Amino acid sequence: MMQARPALLDGLNEHMHQHPDGVDDAAWMDVINKMDEVYSRLIDDEVELERKNVELEQSQQFIVSVISSMTDVLIVCDVAGRIERANAALCALVGRTESEILGQPLAILLADEASQAKAAEVSKAAFLGLQAQDVELQLLDRGRQAVPVDARCTPRTAGNGRRAGTVWVGRPMGEIKRAYMELQQTHDALKRTQQQLIHSEKMASLGQLVAGVAHELNNPISFVLGNVHALQRYCERLQTYIEMLDGQQDSEALREQRQRLRIDHVLHDLPSLIDGTLEGASRTADIVNGLKRFSTMDKEEKRVVNLVQVVDRTILWMRRVQPQTVQIHWTPTTTAHVLGSEGQLQQVLTNLLQNAFDAIATAKCSQGLVWITLRQADGRVYIHVADNGAGILPEAMSRVFDPFFTSKPVGKGTGLGLSISYGLIEQHQGVLSVRNRNEGGAEFTIDLPQAPGFSFPRSGGEGV
Numbered sequence: 001m002m003q004a005r006p007a008l009l010d011g012l013n014e015h016m017h018q019h020p021d022g023v024d025d026a027a028w029m030d031v032i033n034k035m036d037e038v039y040s041r042l043i044d045d046e047v048e049l050e051r052k053n054v055e056l057e058q059s060q061q062f063i064v065s066v067i068s069s070m071t072d073v074l075i076v077c078d079v080a081g082r083i084e085r086a087n088a089a090l091c092a093l094v095g096r097t098e099s100e101i102l103g104q105p106l107a108i109l110l111a112d113e114a115s116q117a118k119a120a121e122v123s124k125a126a127f128l129g130l131q132a133q134d135v136e137l138q139l140l141d142r143g144r145q146a147v148p149v150d151a152r153c154t155p156r157t158a159g160n161g162r163r164a165g166t167v168w169v170g171r172p173m174g175e176i177k178r179a180y181m182e183l184q185q186t187h188d189a190l191k192r193t194q195q196q197l198i199h200s201e202k203m204a205s206l207g208q209l210v211a212g213v214a215h216e217l218n219n220p221i222s223f224v225l226g227n228v229h230a231l232q233r234y235c236e237r238l239q240t241y242i243e244m245l246d247g248q249q250d251s252e253a254l255r256e257q258r259q260r261l262r263i264d265h266v267l268h269d270l271p272s273l274i275d276g277t278l279e280g281a282s283r284t285a286d287i288v289n290g291l292k293r294f295s296t297m298d299k300e301e302k303r304v305v306n307l308v309q310v311v312d313r314t315i316l317w318m319r320r321v322q323p324q325t326v327q328i329h330w331t332p333t334t335t336a337h338v339l340g341s342e343g344q345l346q347q348v349l350t351n352l353l354q355n356a357f358d359a360i361a362t363a364k365c366s367q368g369l370v371w372i373t374l375r376q377a378d379g380r381v382y383i384h385v386a387d388n389g390a391g392i393l394p395e396a397m398s399r400v401f402d403p404f405f406t407s408k409p410v411g412k413g414t415g416l417g418l419s420i421s422y423g424l425i426e427q428h429q430g431v432l433s434v435r436n437r438n439e440g441g442a443e444f445t446i447d448l449p450q451a452p453g454f455s456f457p458r459s460g461g462e463g464v
Helices: 004-014 025-069 088-094 113-127 173-246 251-260 263-295 307-318 342-363 417-427
Strands: 073-077 083-086 133-140 146-157 163-172 303-306 326-330 337-340 368-377 380-387 431-436 442-449
Touching (some): 073 146, 307 342, 326 342, 342 368, 342 380, 342 417, 342 442, 417 431
Parallel strands (some): 326 368
Antiparallel strands (some): 073 083, 146 163, 303 337, 368 380
16 A cells, blocks of 8 residues: 555556546545545554454464463363363363364263263253353263363353353362362371370470379378278288187187277278278379379360369369469359360460469469469450569460460460460360460460250359
């Protein structure tokens, strides 16, 4: 066109002086100007068309690159269910090139009649304008083996708004299952690590209680040993007396021996010695069972736990290791039941009491005080553990339950006690919170849901 314009104009100029009668030069100039305008318009349209062609090619290349880079399989079908487009992921899965499957029905990629029926049903629903559906189809892979694919079918419309076909997007279930298995393995490893961490912290707390528990065990064991020695002496006397009976001595000699060996006293004392021994053994067994419940790894299942008994046992153990200058004020209620793990709840209370003792020691109080109160309201059970120690610094309040955060000196604390306690209470569908008391010191509150079907008096025990 750029060369045609001058030639045309030159031809017109040659004939300007040969125009028919009645046509002057001005008319010819108008014709030439009009043609020049038409030519300019054609040039502009050609430039715009080339620009749009470039944009279209770029858009097409972009779409092709996106489709090719998809890891999910993509199939585009027309209204008759014939394949119009497929991406590289689909071709790699079925072991065919795109040119081999273009124009073929979707059914050639499916492994069984059930998948073909599902695909037809979902395609029909898509044409009816129903919401996109997920369906599991069996595709034939490159080895002609069935591969489960989680697919979704959506309708495709043309420029005039009419249905132009369907678009299938799917992901092989093997990848999903593998990703799920990896996630499950990671989750299981995390749970095992968490359990080991909880158990390690529990054993650290148990180590602090060993001295007190040993003293607690010493009383019933000493009582049992004393009774056993007495029973041993009584057995010797009874054996001597029975041998005299077997020797058929006269009644007067037997009476003298009975008085000398104090047989009547032995017979009178035996029941109380046996009862005392059984009681001491029972107390020892209770303490050992308590240690076992506290130290063993907790199982997943939860059961009904009486919090009053948990608090009583924790206080009993902690009194043996607490500083002599600390007094624990606790007035138990009759019952307070929650659903959970007895060992884990005792671990939380042990950590809170130990922190209270450490705070009191830091504050160097002449008279350390710890208050434990238990109450219930609106189906919840609340345990408050307060002290008159140093309290918590404002800048540390938001980090109290962070793992490895501690305000104690190096070597004094691990920074895991409160963090683990917080997690354990969360596992019981509860909340562990803390605040500074106006009177001084800190107060931790355990908020737990009450066990279904259990209740206790609203006038529950309050600390002194």
